Amino acid sequence: MENDKIIKINGVIKAYFMRHTEVDKILAKELMPDFISAGIFSKDTREGLPIRKILRELDENGSLNLIPYVHPERKKKNTNWYFVRI
DSSP: OOHHHHHHHHHHHHHHHHHOTTOSEEEGGGGHHHHHHTTSOSOOOTTTHHHHHHHHHHHHTTOGGGSTTEEEEEOSSOEEEEEEOO
16 A cells, blocks of 8 residues: 555545534545545546545555544445544
């Protein structure tokens, strides 16, 4: 995983929560337009797949702590990925 990308993702999430003080929790896929604007991803596919792939990879490697905002809600089959205010 590219450290630069993680730093940019954290910056976008932090900026989002600074702009939207009324929001404490948001689905990761809802920040895709912000990630695209920041140049982290070139486009959104399958409703947030690019960010979900990164979160899954970090999860598999035990590195979710690199994005302190991430909050997984695990179901039997799937995981719903959220970002929460810290």
